[in-house]
Amino acid sequence: MIVKEEFLKYLTQLQDRICSELENVDGKSRFIEDKWTREEGGGGVSRVISDGNVFEKGGVNISAVSGELPPAMQESFNVGPSHFFACGLSLVIHPKNPFVPTVHANWRFFELYNEEGVAIDKWFGGGSDLTPYYLFEEDGIHFHQTLKNAVTPFGEDLYEKYKRQCDEYFVNRHRGNEARGIGGIFYDYLRPGNREEEEKLFSFQQSNGNSFLNAYLPIVLKRKDLPYEAEHVKWQEIRRGRYVEFNLVHDRGTLFGLKTNGRIESILMSLPPRARWEYNHQPEPGSREAELLEYLKPRQWV
Amino acid sequence: MIVKEEFLKYLTQLQDRICSELENVDGKSRFIEDKWTREEGGGGVSRVISDGNVFEKGGVNISAVSGELPPAMQESFNVGPSHFFACGLSLVIHPKNPFVPTVHANWRFFELYNEEGVAIDKWFGGGSDLTPYYLFEEDGIHFHQTLKNAVTPFGEDLYEKYKRQCDEYFVNRHRGNEARGIGGIFYDYLRPGNREEEEKLFSFQQSNGNSFLNAYLPIVLKRKDLPYEAEHVKWQEIRRGRYVEFNLVHDRGTLFGLKTNGRIESILMSLPPRARWEYNHQPEPGSREAELLEYLKPRQWV
Numbered sequence: 126m127i128v129k130e131e132f133l134k135y136l137t138q139l140q141d142r143i144c145s146e147l148e149n150v151d152g153k154s155r156f157i158e159d160k161w162t163r164e165e166g167g168g169g170v171s172r173v174i175s176d177g178n179v180f181e182k183g184g185v186n187i188s189a190v191s192g193e194l195p196p197a198m199q200e201s202f203n204v205g206p207s208h209f210f211a212c213g214l215s216l217v218i219h220p221k222n223p224f225v226p227t228v229h230a231n232w233r234f235f236e237l238y239n240e241e242g243v244a245i246d247k248w249f250g251g252g253s254d255l256t257p258y259y260l261f262e263e264d265g266i267h268f269h270q271t272l273k274n275a276v277t278p279f280g281e282d283l284y285e286k287y288k289r290q291c292d293e294y295f296v297n298r299h300r301g302n303e304a305r306g307i308g309g310i311f312y313d314y315l316r317p318g319n320r321e322e323e324e325k326l327f328s329f330q331q332s333n334g335n336s337f338l339n340a341y342l343p344i345v346l347k348r349k350d351l352p353y354e355a356e357h358v359k360w361q362e363i364r365r366g367r368y369v370e371f372n373l374v375h376d377r378g379t380l381f382g383l384k385t386n387g388r389i390e391s392i393l394m395s396l397p398p399r400a401r402w403e404y405n406h407q408p409e410p411g412s413r414e415a416e417l418l419e420y421l422k423p424r425q426w427v
Numbered sequence: 428m429i430v431k432e433e434f435l436k437y438l439t440q441l442q443d444r445i446c447s448e449l450e451n452v453d454g455k456s457r458f459i460e461d462k463w464t465r466e467e468g469g470g471g472v473s474r475v476i477s478d479g480n481v482f483e484k485g486g487v488n489i490s491a492v493s494g495e496l497p498p499a500m501q502e503s504f505n506v507g508p509s510h511f512f513a514c515g516l517s518l519v520i521h522p523k524n525p526f527v528p529t530v531h532a533n534w535r536f537f538e539l540y541n542e543e544g545v546a547i548d549k550w551f552g553g554g555s556d557l558t559p560y561y562l563f564e565e566d567g568i569h570f571h572q573t574l575k576n577a578v579t580p581f582g583e584d585l586y587e588k589y590k591r592q593c594d595e596y597f598v599n600r601h602r603g604n605e606a607r608g609i610g611g612i613f614y615d616y617l618r619p620g621n622r623e624e625e626e627k628l629f630s631f632q633q634s635n636g637n638s639f640l641n642a643y644l645p646i647v648l649k650r651k652d653l654p655y656e657a658e659h660v661k662w663q664e665i666r667r668g669r670y671v672e673f674n675l676v677h678d679r680g681t682l683f684g685l686k687t688n689g690r691i692e693s694i695l696m697s698l699p700p701r702a703r704w705e706y707n708h709q710p711e712p713g714s715r716e717a718e719l720l721e722y723l724k725p726r727q728w729v
Contacts, residue, residue, distance in 0.1 A: 159706075159707070171706075173706040173707075175705065175706065182704075182705075182706070184706065298685075299685040299686075299691055300691065362701070366698070366702075369671060369675070369702070370675060370695075373671070373672060373675035373676050374675050374676075374682075374685060380676075383600075383601040383676060384601075389601055389602060390706060390707045393672075393704065394706055396668070396704040397704065398703060398704060398705070399664070399701060399702070399703050399704075400668075400671070400701070400702050400703075400704075401700060401701050401702075402484075402695065402698040402699065402700060402701075402702075403477065403484075403700070404461075404473075404475040404477065404484070404486065404692060404696055405461070405475075405692045
């Protein structure tokens with residue numbers, strides 16, 4: 126089997142499954158599909174949902190692009206002129222109800238070729254993380270436990286390692302190291318040394334991709350009908366402002382896309398439907414809003 | 428006279444005048460003052476207004492900071508370990524009514540010293556630019572003409588030159604080179620060669636600072652009571668999303684502040700009260716929203 130082709134096929138099926146399950150839960154809006162091609166090679170299929178009963182805005186995108194490695198990327202990978210192939214599924218779901226967390230996930234594969242077309246490097250990456258606006262501890266535990274269950278068959282220490290990498294990555298350093306959310310797992314540059322390892326990494330990616338709906342949907346179902354007030358929405362918008370800050374200031378994938386002439390609407394689909402900035406906003410001490418902030422730092426979830 | 432001290436005194440008076448005039452126009456909200464100090468030296472006075480009749484969110488901030496030049500700045504200025512002094516006034520005003528443009532202005536002075544405390548470099552910078560959500564051509568002409576009148580006594584070609592620099596700077600390159608707004612003027616690194624030139628640049632800064640209220644207030648007064656609908660607010664929020672994108676992805680001052688442990692609330696006061704992102708939003712051809720986009724590229728205003 127050619128792993129990169131199988132992986133792309135898997136992503137396509139996963140996109141179908143995730144979109145269909147989310148539509149079922151939403152009950153009103155459907156995903157709209159947008160196919161695009163990239164002049165330099167490849168393309169993608171973006172699927173976006175908006176104004177649903179449950180999901181205010183979301184995207185579940187796949188792309189498979191190839192061509193000459195852009196100069197900025199040559200520098201970042203410390204290689205000369207090369208060709209590349211990259212494919213992945215990226216999703217961000219922003220629900221309407223402030224008691225339902227935003228979720229982000231991504232699974233990807235990258236391959237580099239020399240000028241003769243011989244593969245010289247390849248790796249897998251991915252992860253999922255959760256961004257609640259109000260904290261229900263049991264939801265955080267459920268999310269982390271599900272991710273842990275998905276990775277542990279591939280190594281006893283993997284959850285701890287990738288959970289830590291997630292905590293280190295999704296941080297607004299300019300906001301006193303406030304985390305974007307309560308984390309999850311994050312891994313990159315998983316390089317197979319041989320064919321057997323490549324197939325094992327492919328299984329690892331599938332295990333993670335397959336765990337997504339199990340990790341997220343039970344939380345959505347449990348919180349989507351909780352009653353909320355304008356004040357909760359306001360707090361959700363303020364926190365979504367922090368989400369915007371992370372994605373536009375720190376997120377490597379976003380900045381990379383913006384600097385390499387990526388497809389802008391697919392890159393920025395991660396941005397929330399609405400965000401709000403108030404000067405020096407501080408939640409009331411002891412409030413549920415203040416309580417959330419206590420959880421926006423690395424902690425043991427499972 | 429010691430120009431840097433006089434300039435700081437001037438900025439303090441200008442802050443008073445601008446805040447007081449904006450409060451008069453608003454008629455409801457007042458600026459709230461927030462004084463802060465910087466551990467490494469200096470501090471500032473932020474004044475913010477929110478939830479007014481006319482102004483939804485705005486800040487008129489001065490700061491005067493000094494100390495050792497941070498390493499990132501040494502690299503950017505291509506100097507070794509040095510001391511610096513920097514002072515400036517920065518303002519961003521986001522009005523409530525979508526027919527009233529957002530405005531931004533900044534006037535600043537920077538001085539570098541060697542380790543013996545001897546000044547080795549100094550310069551002035553600044554500018555003003557306008558970001559309408561709906562275009563009234565006469566407002567654009569008025570704004571540009573007022574700025575032109577302020578700078579032309581100091582050089583016949585200055586308006587054209589600084590207008591072009593503004594057009595080149597306030598651009599969302601990741602959005603197909605869409606301008607943030609309709610521009611204005613932007614200048615930097617105006618280095619005095621001697622005392623006389625320094626005093627002339629000080630007068631130039633004053634001429635620009637003094638022109639601000641004349642450039643902006645007549646537009647506010649003319650548009651602030653125009654009736655508007657929810658659809659106009661939605662478009663305003665979408666455009667404010669682009670404002671956020673520029674400030675967080677491209678604006679040198681913002682990124683510099685975020686990377687050098689600047690005072691975060693004063694830096695991010697420029698962000699709008701609310702912003703919105705919709706997937707691939709395109710205004711109806713022929714609509715007033717589509718008309719605005721036609722103006723978001725360099726053009727001759729006066």
